[in-house]
Amino acid sequence: MPMPPHNRRVSRAAVAAVGAAGLIALGAAPAAFGDETAPELVIGGIEPIGGVKPGSSFDLPVTVANKGTEAAEKVWVSYSVTRGLDFAEVPSNCRVQQVPSYDEMPERWIAVCAFDQVVEPGVVYTPEKPLGVKALDRALNDELRVRVEDVDPGADENGTPPVAGTAPAVKLVEEQAGGEGSARFVDVPVTSVNTADYQVTGAALKGSVGDTVTMKVKFTNAGPAWVLTKEGEPLVRVMITPPAGTSVVKPHGFCEAEGEAYACGTSQRSVNEGGRETYTFELKIDKQVAGAKGSVALSTEARPFDPDKANDRADITLDVTDGGASGSSGSSGSTGSSTNGSDGSAGGSSSAGDDGTTTNGGNLAETGSSATPAIMGAAAAAVVTGAGTLLIVRRRRARSLN
Template sequence: MVIGGVEPIDGVKPGGTFDVPVTVENKGNGAAGKVWVSYGVTRGLDFAEVPSNCRVQHVRSYDEMPERWIAACAFDQAVEPGVVYTPEKPIRVKVLDRALNEELLVRVGDVDPGVDENGFPPVAGTAPAVKLVEGQAGGGATARVVNVPVTAVNTADYQVTGAALKGSVGDTVTMKATFTNAGPAWVQPRPGDRSVSVVITPPAGTSVVKRGQFCRAEGKRYVCGMRSLNEGSGETYTFELKIDKRVAGAKGSVALSTEPRPFDPDKANDKADITLDVTGGGSTGGSTGSSSNGSTGSTGGSTGSSTNGSTGGATNGSGGSAGGSSSTGGAGTTTGGDLAETGSSALAITGVAAAAVVTGAGALLIVRRRRAQSPS
């Protein structure tokens, strides 16, 4: 059994609908007594109406699969070899407000495809049942499974916010920067798309005692990923910064990396400041950047170096989503100018990995203290 007639769909608009014409052909030598045709759509789409000989299941996002709906239709009739069939009425799909980069997957077989154990219980359709009717020969049926893109005319607004910090020299202050997809569309990166990152540059005169989750060090900057690109989702990156010295006019930033985002025309909220108001003067630590307070695990001095330096990189995947999306990107990372470009989607770290980085840094400090206390 093979299926055809399914072509990429472009230019649909939220609130609209489109039909999915398919052809079914039996390439075998004998007749099939029953045929199943399944339609799967990602979370920006849904089925406008479902015939009663079909069942619909809502499946959560898991592994690398996005949230989706699956309609499995049973045609209890003989399908003769060499004959092209088509449903007498094509299934209709509606375009939701959050649609942007969607997928339509259609498959055919002569056995029940079953249900996805990660989904909700399926429900039967309520529209009149349909059957297969003979169509024109040469329908182009070639495969058991066809997966095509569906592109909607829509936008998604990526936004970042900075922070206003205040403290005295020697203080450790909390900095919270955020990323939000304000919608209305969710974003599912397509194969070959480079994943977007958030680049955080702390103000001069500070050192990072603790970095935010899903962030890795790249020189003096931190490149951070996000767990979800669903509409309305976001990420908060919480850093602990030690104020090592007063630097006149010191200012950091939070910015989106520079990958193309044609769906996001508003660039005004792609960058925000991290301001620092230092009370008092002077600096902590010596010129070599030795620690002024070993218990903090941070380094001071004019170098303002961080215990979470480039040796403790973190990785993040976009994938998943509460209904999250899985992202794919190219290899390698480059930085330049005020922003960092990263083609890698590997930005996520697990809690265990993060704990390992912190534990390692603590162990290094203990060793150094013991050596310092040993008799010469």
């Protein structure tokens, strides 16, 4: 699903209520102990995690409590971490699967641990050994979700087949009261000390007056970290200004005109390390302008994870050759910063950028632009013999809708 620079669609998977400590608690608040007539499990004991170093590991201490009046005969605790994290030692009573990105949710790992024991009302429990998590080299801003249920949640049908852990099984043990949570599942941020180098690549265009040329410029995350933008936070925008003397015949699918420039979004709210977007424009060379030069540049919002600003802007040059319109399509080359890293698919459209994530494979819909439709065909005039009438034929390009 393409992400335009404005009015980004809210994810179907996103529901949130932000706590004062930065902990996001999801789900309705349960009643006090003893007010329910069935098991009512809640999760707690986990706080936001920060200052993690890539390559290191940390534990996830959680508590499970039953706020109902009936005992739960068996419970399942699920842990979900985004792609900058992975599980370390997984007990044999847990199963793990990898789930690719879909429905605008990022790629993640899920571990579901089954505890075949009774959870009594009014008692707080904790796993006798907390589940371990390791931060990968690409870790930066990740998300962790923990959930408790009294029925088996099953596997995510979009993920790989679940695999049982190999470490010794663990069980729940009683803990002192007071550590119980207030919701069936919670989300917490996990922040690592890492960087990601956002950079852009320009283009070198060449053609004659009247030619239509293809311009391709790129945005790349050179890593080492992937970047997951939190819901509600602005995505990076790529500002593209075509060279003077040209007009835009067709902009890229999710770029919008802003004055003389175009603001281009990204296809997902996350950008993998090595991931990139390629923005393709069709430009008509209207006239020769000495020293004409455009630019591609990153928007100016703060990006503390990206200290290198030298590659945030690149030139778009235009070499206009002598002669009139030839009707041929000029070529475009690349200039500016390097774009190391492998490409990944960002969608099924031919105009899609490569963001390095696995997506749902749908076509990227064009968000539209306010660019004035350009006349592609040259007017042809013929004097009709004996009548002295001038017939003017114009062909107007129909606007493409993806």
